Amino acid sequence: MSSEGAESNQSRRPKNTAFRQQRLPAWQPILTAKSVLPIFIVIGVIFIPLGVVLVITSNNIVEVEIDYTDCTPVPGSSLLPTCKDMLKVDPKSSCRCDLQFEVPRDMTGPVVIYYGLTNFYQNHRRYVKSRDDDQLAGMARSLLELSDDCAPFKGINGTAILPCGAIANSLFNDSFTIFYSSNSVKVNWTKTNIAWDTDKSVKFKNPPDDYFNRTVKPPNWDVTVNKLDPEGLDNEDLIVWMRTAALPSFRKLYRRVTHEGVFKDNLPKGNYTLEVQYNYPTYLFAGRKRVYITNLSWMGGKNPFLGGAYLLVGSVSIVLFFVFLIVHMKFGTKQEALLGHPRY
C-alpha cells in the first residue's frame, strides 16, 4: 500500500520500512544462454580432472573377490559334495574348505579383508528394530524389561537372551585364514578398529559379570557372548555385524592385515590359499558368500562409479557449453537486432 495518502490518519499509516514496503534491495539474476556460459566451463574444468583423478585412484586399487558359497570341502571334513549341502542337512555342523586364489599385482598396504553376503536383507524393518540398545550398552535388563522388538529372540524358557534380537542371533560366524602359497606363510591380521569407534566406546559395553550367569546365548550361536574371541559385548565382529547394512548385498570389514615380515609393505603378487571354516548357512535365503581382499586409498576401496560420474557430468557440462553457445548465437542475437541492443 502506498504511503502517499495525505488525508489518511497519521497513526494508521503502515510503517515505512524497507521490509514492510517491500523495498529491500535485491539482486535479480538473469539466466540466459550467454550469462550461464561461464558456469558450464567452470564445472567442466573442475569436474573432468577430478573425475580422472578418482578413476585413476580407483583403478590403482587391487581387489580380489572370492565367492566361496559352493566351495568343495577338504577331504574328511564332509560327507556331502559341498559344504553348502552339508549345512543344509545339519545347520549346526562345521565344514572346512580351501580355495586357491591369485593376487594379480602387488597390493600395497594397508590391506583389509571384507566378507560379503548377497540377498541378506539386513535392512528389513522387523530385523532392523530387533535389538535392545540398552542391553548392548551394558544395562542388566531382565526378561520383562527387554524391548519387545527383540521377540522372538527375547528369552528362552524364562531366561533373557544376551544379546537379544534377530540381528545378534544371525551373527556371521564363518572364519578364514589366508596363506601365501609360495612358502605357506600365514597372513596375520588384527581385529581392532574394524568397528566404528563411536559404537565401541559408547554403544557397546559389558554388563556386570553376574548378568552373564542370568542369561542364555541366542539360539543360533555356538558359545555365549563371554566366550567370544575377544569376549564380551564389545567384540568388534559383533559390533560390525550389528551395524545393519543398507542394501541386500553388502560387505562388512573383517580384519586388517598386520604388515610385517613378508607382507611388510604389501601383499605380494602370487598365489594364495584361503581356508574357510564354513559355518554360516545361506541356503535359507539363497545368498552368496564372498571374501574380498583389497587395499585402501584415501577414498576407501574400489569405487569406479564416483570417478565415472564426475567424468560424465563434466563432459555433459562441456557439451552444454557448446550447445548454449550455439543457442546464444542463434536466438540471442536475433533479439538483439529486434530490440536494438544486446540481450543479457
Added chain:
Amino acid sequence: MDFFQLAHACKSVICCRVSPSQKAEVVELVKSRSKAITLAIGDGANDVAMIQAAHIGIGITGVEGLQAACAADYTIAQFRFLVNLLFVHGARNYKRLVDVILYSFYKNICLYVIQVWFAFQNGFSGQILFEKWCIGFYNVFFTSAPPGSLGLLNFQCSKRSRLNIPTLYKDSQSRRHFNIKVFWQWAFNGIYHSLLLYWLPVFFFKHDAVFGTGQSGDNFFIGNIVYTFTVVTVCLKAALITTAWDFLTHIAIWGSILLWFVFLAIYSQVWKFVPFSAEMYGLANWIYSCPAFWLSLFLVPLACLLRDFVWTSLRRTVSPSLVEHVQEQELKNEDPSLYITLQYKRSKSQENIERTKMLTGMMVHDASSMGIVPPQQPAETRKDWLPPNSGFIDIECFVIDYQPEWVRSVQSVV
C-alpha cells in the same frame, strides 16, 4: 441477443440509478453466465451487497463511512489504490502463492518417493531410509524457510513496470503458471529428482568400503547422506525459482542447508545423554569424515538440478515471456515499454470488428427509438457520431438508462 450478451460484448458498461440489490444482481448475472472472476469496489453502505456478491470485494474507507470496508475482502484508502492492489500486489502475490504451492508439493514428493525406491531394496518391509525425526523435521526446520522467502519476498519486476505495463497482469489472469499441466510438470520433476537422489548415492556407497580406514557403513549412514543431498537439492531448487535475492532470501536458503548440517552434528551425540535415537549415534563423525560423501555432495545436487537449470536458461533465451523481457529491460535501466511497443501493437482484431459492428447497430437503433438520431438518415452517416479513431481506442459503451437528457450528455462526451 439478450442483455448479458450485449453487456459482455462491451468494453465497459455504465449502470446508473441502480439500487443496492440491483448492483448485486448485475454482479451475480456476470458470475452465473460467464467464467470470469468478478471484482466489486465501492465505498458506501449501498455497495455492500455488490461487494459481497462478487468474487473479490473491495471496500474504500473514507467519506461514506466504514460499512463497505467492513464487508469487503480487501480494504483500501483511496480508489486509485485499486491499480496498485491489482497490478502490483495482486499479481505479485498470486505468483508467490503459486510458487509456494508447487514448491511444497515438489519437495515432499522428492523426499517421500525416495522411500518408495528404497522399498524395492528392503523387501517392501516398510523400513525407513531416513531416521524418523529427520523426516519429521524436514518440513518444520530444513525446508520451511525457502518457501517462506518465495512466498513473502520474491518478485519478478519492479512496481513501476507492473503499473506502466498492465499487460503483465495477463500472466495471472490466464493461469499460465498454475494449471494442471504445470502441477504435473513439478510432480514429475520431483520424481525425477528423487530417482537421482536415491540411485546416485546407492551406486557410490553400495560397495560399503568408503572410508580410508576401511570400515563399512550402515542403513542410516546412507540414509542421512541421501537426506543431506535431498535437503541441499530442494533448497537449491528454491534458489533457482527465486528471481529476487535479498538478504533474507540468502539466510533462508543457505541457512536451511547449514541448519541441517548443524542438526546432524548435534543429533548424532544425543544418545550419550538421553536414551533416544540410538541409531543416530556417531553418524555425523563418520559422515563428515567420509571423502566420498563430500565428493558426491558436490556432484549429486548438481546432477539433479542440471536439467532444471538448462531448461530454464534455454527457454528464457529462445522464447522469453513478457515478464522476462521487462526484467531485462529494467536491469539495463531502460524503459521496459520499449519492448511492448515493438511487440504488442494494438491491432484491430476480428473480435473488435464484430463488436464494433454489433454495437453500432444497437446504439443507432436505441438512439433512433429515443428520438436522438433521425431514423431516416442513411446508414453511413449514422456512424458520424462515433469518434474518429474508435477502432483503435475502443470506446464502445452501452448505456443502460432511459433518461433522454442523460443519454445526450453522455453522447457528447463519447
